[in-house]
Amino acid sequence: MKFEIMRDRLLDGLNNAMRAISSKTTIPILTGIKLDVTAEGLRLTGSDADITIQTFVKTEENGKQIINVDEPGSIVLQARMLHEIVRKLPTNEVEIEVTTGLQTIIRSGKSEFHLIGSDANEYPQLPEIANNEQFSIPSDLLKTVIRETVFAVSTSESRPVLTGVHWQTKEEQLVCVATDSHRLARRKVTVENVPVGQNVVIPGKSLNELNKILDDSTDLVNVALTSQQVLFKTKEVLFFSRLLEGNYPDTSRLIPDDYQTNVTINGKSLLQAIDRASLLAREDRNNVVRFETVGQNTVEISSNSPEIGKVKEEITVENLEGDELKISFSAKYMMDALKAIDGQDVMIQFTGTMKPFILRSIHDDAILQLILPVRTY
Incomplete structure (x- = not known):
């Protein structure tokens, strides 16, 4: 694997993928970020098993060359070290090359770092999510919905299901509810073509991290819900989160x-x-x-x-x-x-x-x- 990339675009992608990295993970490879380079661009994937964030940097944007790919390939590099190195590189041109034995060289200006990588085949696969159960919501509206509900989730693990926000889809409507049993926040949103009858609990921690990635634009975010996972998809980011198990209490009677x-x-x-x-x-x-x-x-x-x-x-x-x-x-x-x-x-x-x-x-x-x-x- 060998490619050149603009440092600022690499750093943008790393900043988002890093939000999924946890120092407390018990799976060693998840302390790393997976880099996949193809002719189309660079995919960066970070995960802590509960949240997975994948960002994509295109080879070319608005007619400007962002990445030059000499040899496609994949590698997993220690996340925090890679992030620190890229943040402090001296120029905006970065070359990353993987040589024999997963040895990885990062060059910029007169700086040269050698890192020991891990085999990308050992990195967990992304969940498969079907396209037929998706709906779309503007990014700025989704940020507002999160802000107006997520603060009311419980911080106590005694009832894990209350540490998430309950999302329920009805006729042309998404109803989001959070409660810690002392207070409750509810937000209703009109959503076109929403699949009726979906009933999930999304961890508050996941929604807080998603909120930091979303921008205040009217660009649509695609949302796909399954029984165990939710996927939020923007132009450049895939954000997967596991769902919380258990029955959310009926809060309407409160x-x-x-x-x-x-x-x-x-x-x-x-x-x-x-x-x-x-x-x-x-x-x-x-x-x-x-x-x-x-x-x-x-x-x-x-x-x-x-x-x-x-x-x-x-x-x-x-x-x-x-x-x-x-x-x-x-x-x-x-x-x-x-x-x-x-x-x-x-x-x-x-x-x-x-x-x-x-x-x-x-x-x-x-x-x-x-x-x-x-x-x-």
Whole structure:
């Protein structure tokens, strides 16, 4: 194997493939990145057995020669060492050559590195995924869906299925739900030609890594779901993730049908007030903030830390209907939910002091956040 490549394009591909590399893997070859060079271009594959990322660098882009292939071939090179070397090479022209015994030479300017490679045939094969169960979603919309749900997954391994986001396809609709049993985030998306009846749980860790690779463009991402794997496919990247096993709980019954108190309020003002109140709440073990209706058009945000002091702030609301209310909740959970709604005006719907309450954007019914209150009153 022997080829020349532009260093910046090689580094772009490595940066994406490296996201799948884990230092904790028990399979030695997975500490490496697989390089496949053909006349069409260079494929870089990284994997930790749960996530596999393959990036493709074309030989030619927009009439510009990116790769010159003298001899096609494959090799697996130690990922972190290769990444560090490429990052620090002195020029933008890089030559990589594999000689006898998997010896690999990397040349750039007057620098020359010799690495010992591994046999590419020992690297695990990519999963086979059929094309008939695919649907497409714009990249920027997929990023938004991930941002609005993934923060609510559980970080506890006691119920592994809750560490993922539940994706369910219905008629022309994708419904994504995450919960850690203390809060819930749901996002509905209209998707054309979506295969109905698919029901999977994608690890939150996988979605976070995917989110770093996706760009804020309207380019379509193809999504293919099977019983064990999901594939996200862009122009240059294949992103495979295993799915979580187990039955995801029926969260629809957690969402109340009727409400005793409805508050419409500016989300950004509420977020900033809770952020200020949490300065004292943070010092307390539970990070709890209190929310109380005052008269017809005001709510009071407060927190109290016996060792430090207390804070109180009033906010004028746009609309307040129903019963008077005092309720306490985790400042972090509330701030996460408001950030997901992204500073829009929100309607908060309460069913009582100790029952879950709902946050919705008044502009977009597709976003819903649910939080369980904390008993303090």
